Amino acid sequence: MGTERKRKLSLFDVVDETSVPGTKPKLNGGFGGAAPMAGNSLVNTWTGKAYSQRYFEILEKRKALPVWQQKDEFLQVLKNNQTLILVGETGSGKTTQIPQFVLEAVDNEYPDKRRKWMVACTQPRRVAAMSVSRRVAEEMDVAIGEEVGYSIRFEDCSSARTVLKYLTDGMLLREAMTDPLLERYKVIILDEAHERTLATDVLFGLLKEVLKNRPDLKLVVMSATLEAEKFQGYFLGAPLMKVPGRLHPVEIFYTQEPERDYLEAAIRTVVQIHMCEPLGDILVFLTGEEEIEDACRKITKEIGNLGDQVGPVKAVPLYSTLPPAMQQKIFEPAPPPLNEGGPAGRKIVVSTNIAETSLTIDGIVYVIDPGFAKQKVYNPRVRVESLLVSPISKASAHQRSGRAGRTQPGKCFRLYTEKSFNNDLQPQTYPEILRSNLANTVLTLKKLGIDDLVHFDFMDPPAPETLMRALEVLNYLGALDDEGNLTKLGEIMSEFPLDPQMSKMLVVSPEFNCSNEILSISAMLSGCFICMPIEHVHRWVSLHMMFSNWSMYKQVLVHALRDEIVAVSQYYLMKQMVSSGLYASADLPEAQKAADEAKARFGHIDGDHLTLLNVYHAYKQNNEDPSWCYENFINHRALKSADNVRQQLVRIMARFNLKLCSTDFNSRDYYINIRKAMLAGYFMQVAHMERTGHYLTVKDNQVVHLHPSNCLDHKPEWVIYNEYVLTSRNFIRTVTDIRGEWIVDIAPHYYDLENFPQCEAKRVLERLYKKREKEREENRNRK
Amino acid sequence: MEKQLEGSSGSATAIDSSNIGFKLLKKQGWKEGTGLGISEQGRLEPVEACLKNNKWGLGADKVKKKAHKPLDTKSTTKSDGKNKQEPPSNKSKPLTKKMRKMQELERRLQEKEFERAFFREFWPDNV
Numbered sequence: 001m002g003t004e005r006k007r008k009l010s011l012f013d014v015v016d017e018t019s020v021p022g023t024k025p026k027l028n029g030g031f032g033g034a035a036p037m038a039g040n041s042l043v044n045t046w047t048g049k050a051y052s053q054r055y056f057e058i059l060e061k062r063k064a065l066p067v068w069q070q071k072d073e074f075l076q077v078l079k080n081n082q083t084l085i086l087v088g089e090t091g092s093g094k095t096t097q098i099p100q101f102v103l104e105a106v107d108n109e110y111p112d113k114r115r116k117w118m119v120a121c122t123q124p125r126r127v128a129a130m131s132v133s134r135r136v137a138e139e140m141d142v143a144i145g146e147e148v149g150y151s152i153r154f155e156d157c158s159s160a161r162t163v164l165k166y167l168t169d170g171m172l173l174r175e176a177m178t179d180p181l182l183e184r185y186k187v188i189i190l191d192e193a194h195e196r197t198l199a200t201d202v203l204f205g206l207l208k209e210v211l212k213n214r215p216d217l218k219l220v221v222m223s224a225t226l227e228a229e230k231f232q233g234y235f236l237g238a239p240l241m242k243v244p245g246r247l248h249p250v251e252i253f254y255t256q257e258p259e260r261d262y263l264e265a266a267i268r269t270v271v272q273i274h275m276c277e278p279l280g281d282i283l284v285f286l287t288g289e290e291e292i293e294d295a296c297r298k299i300t301k302e303i304g305n306l307g308d309q310v311g312p313v314k315a316v317p318l319y320s321t322l323p324p325a326m327q328q329k330i331f332e333p334a335p336p337p338l339n340e341g342g343p344a345g346r347k348i349v350v351s352t353n354i355a356e357t358s359l360t361i362d363g364i365v366y367v368i369d370p371g372f373a374k375q376k377v378y379n380p381r382v383r384v385e386s387l388l389v390s391p392i393s394k395a396s397a398h399q400r401s402g403r404a405g406r407t408q409p410g411k412c413f414r415l416y417t418e419k420s421f422n423n424d425l426q427p428q429t430y431p432e433i434l435r436s437n438l439a440n441t442v443l444t445l446k447k448l449g450i451d452d453l454v455h456f457d458f459m460d461p462p463a464p465e466t467l468m469r470a471l472e473v474l475n476y477l478g479a480l481d482d483e484g485n486l487t488k489l490g491e492i493m494s495e496f497p498l499d500p501q502m503s504k505m506l507v508v509s510p511e512f513n514c515s516n517e518i519l520s521i522s523a524m525l526s527g528c529f530i531c532m533p534i535e536h537v538h539r540w541v542s543l544h545m546m547f548s549n550w551s552m553y554k555q556v557l558v559h560a561l562r563d564e565i566v567a568v569s570q571y572y573l574m575k576q577m578v579s580s581g582l583y584a585s586a587d588l589p590e591a592q593k594a595a596d597e598a599k600a601r602f603g604h605i606d607g608d609h610l611t612l613l614n615v616y617h618a619y620k621q622n623n624e625d626p627s628w629c630y631e632n633f634i635n636h637r638a639l640k641s642a643d644n645v646r647q648q649l650v651r652i653m654a655r656f657n658l659k660l661c662s663t664d665f666n667s668r669d670y671y672i673n674i675r676k677a678m679l680a681g682y683f684m685q686v687a688h689m690e691r692t693g694h695y696l697t698v699k700d701n702q703v704v705h706l707h708p709s710n711c712l713d714h715k716p717e718w719v720i721y722n723e724y725v726l727t728s729r730n731f732i733r734t735v736t737d738i739r740g741e742w743i744v745d746i747a748p749h750y751y752d753l754e755n756f757p758q759c760e761a762k763r764v765l766e767r768l769y770k771k772r773e774k775e776r777e778e779n780r781n782r783k
Numbered sequence: 784m785e786k787q788l789e790g791s792s793g794s795a796t797a798i799d800s801s802n803i804g805f806k807l808l809k810k811q812g813w814k815e816g817t818g819l820g821i822s823e824q825g826r827l828e829p830v831e832a833c834l835k836n837n838k839w840g841l842g843a844d845k846v847k848k849k850a851h852k853p854l855d856t857k858s859t860t861k862s863d864g865k866n867k868q869e870p871p872s873n874k875s876k877p878l879t880k881k882m883r884k885m886q887e888l889e890r891r892l893q894e895k896e897f898e899r900a901f902f903r904e905f906w907p908d909n910v
Contacts, residue, residue: 461825
């Protein structure tokens with residue numbers, strides 16, 4: 001190694017002009033006594049180029065992070081153990097620094113540069129994988145995508161040179177499908193393990209197996225303080241290392257009585273703190289964006305009402321679907337006093353639980369915790385996955401209060417009684433694996449060759465019924481045979497990073513002569529289109545202003561969408577706007593006209609999936625022109641990303657020789673074939689309209705309503721839906737009209753009447769089966 | 784009202800042995816009445832879900848139930864309610880009264896300001 005570095009030095013020793021100040025090397029030399037590693041050289045080990053000035057500036061800051069105190073200790077423990085657990089508070093620098101420490105250690109151990117190895121660091125969120133890798137690339141003075149890269153679903157930003165890769169936990173799981181022993185990695189770091197995401201939990205079990213077969217592989221599990229001992233027990237006594245957080249004492253206050261209205265109580269508490277407590281910013285935890293926006297307005301209003309006797313406040317919302325530009329606002333300082341010598345200002349961050357562990361905001365001294373958060377819950381008995389407001393756990397409450405003590409001693413106001421804390425809160429939040437639909441996970445596990453799912457080493461095994469439901473779905477889709485073995489079809493399906501239903505629809509689409517169109521629809525559905533509900537835009541716009549004229553409205557809206565990944569036809573939006581009365585009445589005719597035009601352009605009366613397809617086609621026909629998108633209310637970025645997704649799906653199709661084909665557009669069957677192919681994937685997500693006019697989901701008999709954003713001009717007897725949204729009313733969103741006859745032809749194994757609850761749909765199906773029977777007989781007679 | 788989710792795990796029936804998923808799990812080696820996991824230690828019932836569509840604070844549903852039942856014994860419930868609201872409302876009530884007149888104006892000004900800020904943020908650069 002030494003020679004190599006020398007060689008590079010001699011190659012670049014003319015590059016002194018990069019203006020490394022004379023003092024810097026000394027500073028640097030002061031550190032490196034312990035180990036001869038990157039950081040004490042003037043030349044970057046990875047690129048062979050001289051370090052930039054910025055590198056040294058950042059290095060100074062990095063050294064101030066708490067993890068640097070324990071760098072040598074960490075390297076020692078890493079050297080002596082195969083698995084280690086590292087516990088550190090957010091803000092200790094573990095996510096950015098530990099992978100770099102690991103990298104140095106591996107580099108020392110395997111100095112042969114020709115041998116390919118990598119270090120992986122998983123993140124539960126895509127945004128984190130992207131932003132952290134960018135930061136680390138900067139710290140290492142390399143270009144992102146070169147030595148440091150990231151990999152998230154549908155986007156791989158890494159190269160053959162990459163040695164450190166940040167990736168979502170789901171992506172690592174995908175990689176394991178083609179590389180079962182994860183042989184390209186020397187060290188795997190599972191970050192944010194306390195979040196217990198579905199993929200992280202599966203990785204736990206998987207890696208435990210892999211480690212047995214690969215003595216040279218090392219695993220670092222990083223977690224916030226929660227559950228660290230549980231990890232230790234699970235990983236058979238792996239050593240636990242603690243990185244002290246910089247936490248000051250936090251005083252906790254409970255209410256005397258339960259609150260009647262936690263939102264109102266939270267706002268009241270904010271006002272009280274602002275009037276009575278010394279300087280310091282406030283963090284309020286609420287459940288969702290609507291509530292948060294509402295609270296921000298009310299806080300601004302209430303404190304505005306107090307006049308000059310109190311300082312100004314800045315109420316900043318924070319939730320995951322907020323545009324990044326808006327999210328940045330939480331880092332702005334508190335507002336200055338209104339007039340010199342007047343009372344000081346305060347920043348009030350109103351956030352979902354993303355501020356609980358994954359995001360650190362400095363300057364917070366007061367935390368208000370009403371004790372609720374939105375949680376995903378899956379009920380295998382009714383097959384519905386939904387986000388519901390539920391009480392948090394004791395661990396979450398601790399975590400929340402800890403947020404108050406990051407910069408100085410703080411206070412946490414819990415808007416519930418101490419008794420409630422002790423009796424009503426469960427100790428830990430249920431890990432995601434207990435609250436999720438596992439169909440996709442089971443398909444992945446099967447593909448990974450894990451046949452005994454029953455005794456798989458889950459840290460928290462899911463309920464048997466959850467697994468039953470997953471097996472059932474996969475069996476109906478044809479991915480598993482009646483013995484529970486992966487079929488050929490299932491194997492291909494598992495290669496698509498999509499829900500099994502969608503994968504199935506894609507794999508069978510050539511049989512319906514419409515794989516091109518199904519590819520477009522799938523890409524449009526997965527390109528994050530649906531993760532940003534239209535209500536959000538609508539609410540966001542309605543919260544902030546009324547529009548005096550159409551063009552102003554349009555400009556504002558397109559800009560509001562600038563960072564969001566929403567693309568919907570004008571019709572979608574307009575319909576909502578008009579029906580909600582958000583539009584100033586004077587402009588109604590114009591709005592209506594615009595809506596009608598858009599509908600004529602994109603809207604497909606037979607369903608939202610087809611509308612999405614029309615939008616995609618129109619985008620392509622207009623040469624992906626951004627100004628065309630703007631004119632038509634379509635988010636250019638979203639469509640670009642959908643197009644990218646489509647290309648990747650095409651590649652997977654090609655790998656399995658799945659034909660790319662289309663029905664003649666002028667044929668009567670063009671849309672019919674598409675709808676049939678969709679049914680072939682989504683036959684378990686069908687609703688039937690009863691004579692009373694409301695819809696019932698088939699087999700489960702849940703009352704549902706068509707989501708108001710739909711494009712249909714009629715109420716079809718049968719619909720397939722993409723999403724079941726559970727709110728005060730149960731909505732099905734993104735729906736398309738299908739025919740009963742197709743159901744009987746395409747999915748008779750699922751619509752098997754012997755195994756069907758009594759309902760109207762059953763009687764209709766009975767008639768259809770009889771009709772088919774008769775037709776068949778007639779055919780036979782004719783012959 | 785916190786109501787059980789329509790057909791949530793409490794009310795919906797468990798998946799029975801005629802279900803193909805049930806059969807498949809049995810074929811994988813699962814025994815009825817046991818959990819999953821390396822030592823069959825897993826939970827037996829799915830996690831329950833409750834639909835909450837009100838803003839009642841944590842623990843408030845229990846208090847409400849209690850308060851609703853003895854409707855005739857007004858004195859007890861009343862004092863109960865007073866105690867609960869005393870500290871917070873004390874501060875905000877007189878203040879809002881004092882400022883009622885200014886409120887309207889303030890609000891309008893604030894909305895104007897917000898609007899302006901909003902435009903600054905989202906207006907295209909050329910405007």
